[in-house]
Amino acid sequence: MELLNLYQNNYLIVFVFLCLGVLLPVVALFFGKLLRPYKPLESKYTTYESGIEPFHDSRVQFNVRYYIFALMFVIFDVETVFLYPWAVAYEKLGIFALVEMLIFVVMLLIGLIYAWKKKVLKWI
Amino acid sequence: MDMDKLLSFDWGLMAPEFLILGTATILAVLDLFLPKKINRQVLGLFGLAGIVAAIVSLVFLLDNETGSILLETFRLDSFGKAFKLLLLTGAGLVMLLAIDYKPNEGMEEYRGEFFYLFLTALLGAMMMSSSGDLITLFIGLELLSISSYILAGIRKKNTASNESAMKYVINGGISTAITLFGMSYVFGMTGSTNLRQIAAALLNVDDSQQVYILGLAFLMIFVGLSFKLASAPFHMWAPDVYEGAPTPVTAFLSVVSKTAGFVILIRIMFTVFTALPVDGEYSQTFLFANQDYIGFLAGATMIIGNVIALRQRSIKRLFAYSSIAHAGYILVAFSAMSFVMFEAIWFYLLAYLFMNVGAFAIIQLLTMKEGTEDISHFAGLYRRSPLLAVAMAIFLLSLAGIPGTAGFIGKIQIFIGALMVSPAHYVLVSIMIATTVVSYFYYFGIMTQIFFRPAAHHEKIAIQPGTAVAIIVSAAATILFGIMPQLAYGFLESNFKAFLDFLA
Numbered sequence: 001m002e003l004l005n006l007y008q009n010n011y012l013i014v015f016v017f018l019c020l021g022v023l024l025p026v027v028a029l030f031f032g033k034l035l036r037p038y039k040p041l042e043s044k045y046t047t048y049e050s051g052i053e054p055f056h057d058s059r060v061q062f063n064v065r066y067y068i069f070a071l072m073f074v075i076f077d078v079e080t081v082f083l084y085p086w087a088v089a090y091e092k093l094g095i096f097a098l099v100e101m102l103i104f105v106v107m108l109l110i111g112l113i114y115a116w117k118k119k120v121l122k123w124i
Numbered sequence: 125m126d127m128d129k130l131l132s133f134d135w136g137l138m139a140p141e142f143l144i145l146g147t148a149t150i151l152a153v154l155d156l157f158l159p160k161k162i163n164r165q166v167l168g169l170f171g172l173a174g175i176v177a178a179i180v181s182l183v184f185l186l187d188n189e190t191g192s193i194l195l196e197t198f199r200l201d202s203f204g205k206a207f208k209l210l211l212l213t214g215a216g217l218v219m220l221l222a223i224d225y226k227p228n229e230g231m232e233e234y235r236g237e238f239f240y241l242f243l244t245a246l247l248g249a250m251m252m253s254s255s256g257d258l259i260t261l262f263i264g265l266e267l268l269s270i271s272s273y274i275l276a277g278i279r280k281k282n283t284a285s286n287e288s289a290m291k292y293v294i295n296g297g298i299s300t301a302i303t304l305f306g307m308s309y310v311f312g313m314t315g316s317t318n319l320r321q322i323a324a325a326l327l328n329v330d331d332s333q334q335v336y337i338l339g340l341a342f343l344m345i346f347v348g349l350s351f352k353l354a355s356a357p358f359h360m361w362a363p364d365v366y367e368g369a370p371t372p373v374t375a376f377l378s379v380v381s382k383t384a385g386f387v388i389l390i391r392i393m394f395t396v397f398t399a400l401p402v403d404g405e406y407s408q409t410f411l412f413a414n415q416d417y418i419g420f421l422a423g424a425t426m427i428i429g430n431v432i433a434l435r436q437r438s439i440k441r442l443f444a445y446s447s448i449a450h451a452g453y454i455l456v457a458f459s460a461m462s463f464v465m466f467e468a469i470w471f472y473l474l475a476y477l478f479m480n481v482g483a484f485a486i487i488q489l490l491t492m493k494e495g496t497e498d499i500s501h502f503a504g505l506y507r508r509s510p511l512l513a514v515a516m517a518i519f520l521l522s523l524a525g526i527p528g529t530a531g532f533i534g535k536i537q538i539f540i541g542a543l544m545v546s547p548a549h550y551v552l553v554s555i556m557i558a559t560t561v562v563s564y565f566y567y568f569g570i571m572t573q574i575f576f577r578p579a580a581h582h583e584k585i586a587i588q589p590g591t592a593v594a595i596i597v598s599a600a601a602t603i604l605f606g607i608m609p610q611l612a613y614g615f616l617e618s619n620f621k622a623f624l625d626f627l628a
Contacts, residue, residue: 004333096130110152117156 068120079108126305133193137200139248140178140208144209146173155236164235168223171239175216175246182208196318197257202620203466206252207387210473211253214379215246217481218596220592221488222372228493229281229568238278241449242376245550249384252391258307261388265303265352268384269296271291272377275367288368294535295351295361303348309341311397319391323399333412335402341398342410346418349392352385353451354444356428363436364590366444371492374440375484378447379477386454386469394626410462418459425452431560433566437485440498443480446523449563450476450583453538456552460542466623467616474612475530475605479522482598487589488518502570504579512585515599522602524567525560530605535560581621 014080047054086093115121135142139288151167158164182205231238255261273296277289311317313334314325330336347358354362366374385489393411400410429449438441450472457468489512490505491497506513522529523624539556542549587595605612 004331054542110149114152114156 063121065095065123072115072120075108075111133419134191137185137188137193137194138198139181140212141179141247142182144250145176147171147177148240148247151236151240151243153186154238164232164239165223167236168219168239171243172216172219172223174243175212175219175616179209179212179216182212187318188617192256196320197260198251199256200254200255201623201625203390203623203626205385205589206466206470206616206620206623207253207473208250209405210383210470210477210581211246211249211380213482214383214477215249215376217477217597218242218372218376218380220590220594221375221481222486224590225370225372225488226492227279227282227370228495229279231279234278235282238275239536241275241278242273242372245275245376246380249380249387250382253387256319258311258319258322258392261391262304262307264387266300269300269352269382269439272381274371275373275376276365278373279370282368284368285370285382286368288365291361292365292369299348299351299358300346306341306344306346311335311337311345313341319395323395326396326399327401329400332403338397338400338410340416342393342414345392346389349385349389350421351454352383353389354448355451355455356425356448359425359428360446362448363441363444366447367438367440367497371440371484371488374443375481375488378443378484382447382451383473383477386473388465389458390469399449415459415461418455419549419552422452422455422459423552425449425455425556426451426559429563434562437499439491439499439502439570440497441482442499442570443487445478445546446563446566449559450480450523452559453535453556454557456549457538457541459552460538460545460549462545463540464537464541464544466626467535467613468541470616471537471605471609471612472534475522475534475602476602478598478605479519479529479531482515482595482602483519483523485598486512486519487592489585489587489591490595497568499573500577500580502573503577504582505574507579509581509585509587512587512595515595516574517571518599518602520567520571522606524564528603528606529578529608530602531607533606 047058081099082104085096090097147170151171153166154170156166181270185200185346186205190199190201222238222242225238228607231327237298245268248264248269251264251267254259255264273289273293276292277285279285310322313329314322316322316325326338349356351361369377397414398409398520402408402410402413420623426449429447429452433442433445433449436445439459453471454472454476457465462468487497490501494501502516505516518529522531525531525535535556539553542553542556
């Protein structure tokens with residue numbers, strides 16, 4: 001019972017933070033509207049480009065390859081994250097962890113072969 | 125854990141899974157390295173061979189004692205074996221459809237992926253059916269879901285297919301998150317992910333506030349899994365996804381994915397929430413105390429599925445709503461919780477597997493080359509191909525539940541199950557009867573098109589061999605289990621002994 005109350009009290013803090021999170025932008029924006037002067041001018045509505053005259057659209061399409069590269073990077077980055085603790089504790093974990101790690105690396109290797117054959121690694 | 129311990133596990137228990145995993149991996153590598161000019165349909169046949177091999181190895185395992193490996197995370201009990209048979213048979217029939225699937229815009233580039241994604245999805249479903257741990261259950265669920273998201277969108281150049289994949293991935297992601305949140309509460313209250321340890325820990329819960337939190341967990345897990353079953357009010361994704369996805373994938377979603385959904389639902393609910401007493405020791409268990417909620421959902425699902433199906437013009441949308449309704453029928457068996465529940469659900473899913481895959485095989489034949497899936501493509505089917513018309517009639521009659529077909533026996537069993545418990549579920553049973561009558565209307569609407577409407581054109585229908593096999597097997601099984609259901613029940617009786625080892 002004691003523990004349960006403690007458990008529920010922890011959620012109280014989450015609730016307080018939730019309220020703060022909602023209130024903060026509401027209050028800030030409201031006071032901003034109250035305090036700031038309001039003098040609209042045509043030139044104020046243009047995009048700010050560090051003093052240069054803005055030209056064409058602000059929405060630019062990026063090549064999808066950037067994302068695929070980022071994805072590939074993340075996959076192998078995570079692999080290293082898993083390899084580090086294993087390498088540190090290798091003495092204790094023994095042969096079983098070695099086998100598991102080999103399975104893991106081989107699975108990622110198949111993924112790499114897949115990416116290579118599907119020409120993900122090629123930049124056109 | 126050292127090598128000796130690792131080798132002491134009985135890895136043979138996992139043979140069907142290893143076979144499917146091996147086939148999928150070999151297919152993936154083959155697809156990458158085979159020259160472009162080799163027809164990828166060969167890979168489909170290879171995948172089918174893998175599934176057949178897995179069925180054979182599972183049949184050899186039928187006599188095995190209940191066993192578990194890897195610290196109870198993988199557990200081969202009679203429940204797992206029985207439902208794995210269903211999953212494998214369903215996936216095998218769907219694979220036959222997939223081999224013959226040729227959409228207009230062509231998909232030769234992804235043909236190989238199409239086949240091995242079916243296998244990985246099947247692997248996920250099989251892992252779920254024999255797992256004893258929340259983690260492996262979840263991994264299996266995700267493997268099934270992620271593979272089916274990609275499968276739904278495999279026609280890259282078709283906007284409907286893209287839309288269906290997008291809707292599926294968003295809805296599926298939300299439902300997964302909700303399920304996982306519910307599971308996290310169960311883990312938090314019991315300190316274990318192992319289903320049996322959870323059950324043991326829950327037996328001692330006597331604090332009403334803890335029961336309350338576990339009630340929230342029950343609700344969230346149930347809601348999350350209801351998405352997978354496509355039961356109302358969480359069914360909204362089903363018609364759009366079924367309509368846009370390629371026909372073999374639709375068949376897969378409505379048969380294998382739904383079976384897997386019921387498998388995970390039964391696994392979690394019946395191990396975790398039957399252990400939890402509502403109100404101190406020796407009181408009613410949580411699941412039984414809350415069967416009314418499940419019953420309400422079952423009723424709503426049957427009514428919504430059957431009534432909205434009346435208004436559909438697209439045959440795939442119609443079957444989507446019909447599959448929602450069937451999920452409702454099975455939920456009736458689930459909420460009644462009689463002692464024949466396992467048999468009733470298993471048999472209904474068996475009957476549903478054959479009649480639905482058969483119907484989808486014919487739908488694929490008739491609509492693959494057309495741009496739309498309007499019901500009018502069925503007009504005059506009897507004049508164009510009498511055999512196909514008769515086969516479709518068998519499947520429709522079985523879906524409607526007419527005596528002499530497997531669907532009828534399945535429904536009867538659910539009725540009996542819902543009435544044999546006390547208090548009997550009279551309301552649910554009457555809703556089920558009423559909605560079944562409503563369903564006659566749209567099933568027989570298709571039959572009118574087939575037999576009494578004139579055909580728009582009289583071209584011969586070319587039936588590919590794979591589809592033909594799927595239709596013949598499904599029709600034969602639908603009739604056979606309708607006339608001699610004792611074959612299936614005898615098989616259950618002699619091999620699985622009333623699923624007594626489910627909880628043990």
